Amino acid sequence: MTTWTTPLRPGLPISFDGEQFSIAEIEGRRVLLRPTASVVGAPQWRQVDVAVLLADPSTEILVPAPQQEPATAAVLSGLDDDADDELTWKFCHVQEVRTGYRLGSEELALPGEPRPDYAPGVPWMHRYAAKAAELGVSETTIRNWVRRVKRSGPAGLVHERRATSVLDRADHRWLDMARLVLKGHEKSSRPVRNLVLVEIEERLAKEYGKGTVSIPARTTGYELLRALAKGTNAFEGSTKGKRSIADAPKGTYGRLRATRPGEYVVLDTNCLDVFAMEPVTCRWVRCELTGDGSLQPVHHRSAADSRVDEVD
Template identity: 40%
Template sequence: MGTRFQYDGEVVTVVELVITQAGNEVVLRHATGRLTARLALRELLVSDRVTLIPDSSGETERVLAEPATVVLSELSEVELQQVRERAAHVREVLTGYRAGSAELAVTGEPRPQYAPHLPPTSRYKAKATELGVGVRTLQRWVADFRQDGDAGLAHKRDRAASRQLGRVDQRWADVALEVMVEHTAESTPSRTMVIDRTNARVVVRFGEGVVKAPSRTTAFRVLEELERRHPTFRLSAKRNRDIADRPDGVYGKLRPTRPGEYVLMDSTRLDVFALAPVTLRWINCELTVAMDWYTRCVTGIRLTPVSTKAVDVASVLFQVFRPRPAGADWPDHAVWPEHGIPRTVLLDVEAVMRPEARRPGASGPAMVPETIVVDHGKVFVSEHLTSVCARLGISIQPARLRTGRDKGPVERFFRTVREDLLQALPGYKGPDVHARGITPENDAFFFLDELEAIIREWVAVVFTDRR
């Protein structure tokens, strides 16, 4: 009772609900104080002649604009599961039961630290310790849950971004996204130019004054939200093109079922300078690796000065068949064990170990590759490598042009080498010219062979041993 409506242009207030045999009716009072005729409750709820007048514009408009069903339906399965799990923790803090009721309690509930007779402060601290969050964070979750239920625990930043787009005409946002997409293959534009082109195109397409253009500040916020759908301003132009070329569906790729079925091979320019052993001058170097797709083990490594040659790629392929010996000072877990073969039966042990080594063993697994996956670099499609593969019975599977995700694991390995190893070495120059120091080449310290030994040991000790 007391809710205000606008009925046929007049402000009325519900003062009484009358239950009759024909159906429920409400008694309305005019804003002047006089009573009006009765109105069917169904007419009040569904008629286009009736408009609800919110008591407080902020709270009521927010609830009406974001029903719980709408908020939850916009979440993915993973996000929805996270919201449900968080709601269960909140209910356990409030009631002692994850389902929120003693009738639906499971075995072991309530747990001692969440017993209903305990003070709320104690339960809040116990739950915050269990989840690894602050008490204030947990209190915000409880407040959001009490106000909006499970929907209140959804990610508020995404909801705020959706509301931001809702404040402008959808036609303006669609045209802005269209202009951003057109700059995919071009140089990175400024946000101001995109806004100006969007305003001009909206006038040409819909007419003058038909679509209201947002203010400059609101337009910048809308572009920030559209940036999530189609990156244009934040990243480099090359990175934005790579993201735009991603397929809409699931990535199609080869699916290895056994070790050696697919071996990925690729080269990259390292982001660190090395020293030439003869001239003692700094030089660029390239890293060529072979990785077994099934086990993600790096089975071949070679570091070359300046650029990679076809013979270097063939050398890496040879390491797949015959791994290099393990280092004498490597820990036990870094030495690759011989699986299922007694050491007395293993032939040609000297070929995979140095005489001064403390233990036998190789730095990686030995396998016979069935297919190598390479890109279209000259060294990988050369006659030398092709003849080697033909003689050994190895198939060559070329990746698609400018599609690095076809060799995703080895591309990710190159990034891991840079972030976990190279940036801690002297002579590190960064991933691009914008991240380079003043004179990183003056800090070059390691010779080429020393840098290769460091990378090889890091792969065996750290990379291969991680989960």
């Protein structure tokens, strides 16, 4: 369970007893609530005891919760050896700027500490400038490091890497053409990835001119095709399955919520090892058995036509 705190102060929007107020005044244990609505029938001013207000289950603070930061242990435990060494190196430099000692304490002083640029009484701006010159970075970088350590400890120095998709690194014109080429293979047999890449490159050269659009390397191209063809069976599975996916409705499937008994019926169909002769064409066809969950009479139909006959 995530918890956070906010000061109880005048102006704080709050919901109490099913109505919305803002705190107008706090005097001792007395809290004066001002109604936020200004229409006919709006709630009246309320005066409540602070203990009653905070203990009431209907009380809700109407301010957004602060963004939750990941736990320090989770951040630090996910570092590999190189990242851990980089974090230690940065933190030692920040400690020297803040305290004059790389290990953060006079009792753990290393030989020659504190150095003149970081001795007690040296102005902060001089410390920032000295450390920036020492490391070859800007003073803003050093100030940001110090600020992050003050706020989050060593975990604040961990560089946050945003997860990016391989699609974000490709030219949008290449992606558009790849989607167009893959769509052209929806109903055909399974294509060869390398030939698809060649087709994309040739069509791009014809439309935009050779060398105009950045062409990814073959390995990256395979990865891009895999991402674009996800869920379509374009390069995997059977051709029949690929055509079935291509013909599926494009809308989003959702959960059905029945509003009355019998509104929806769950059906189950199985192919039988039974064949019947179609009376018009005199062809042998396989029979299918379909039943619902209500134990109603079962129906059978052939795979060749859609006529349904009831079976006792």
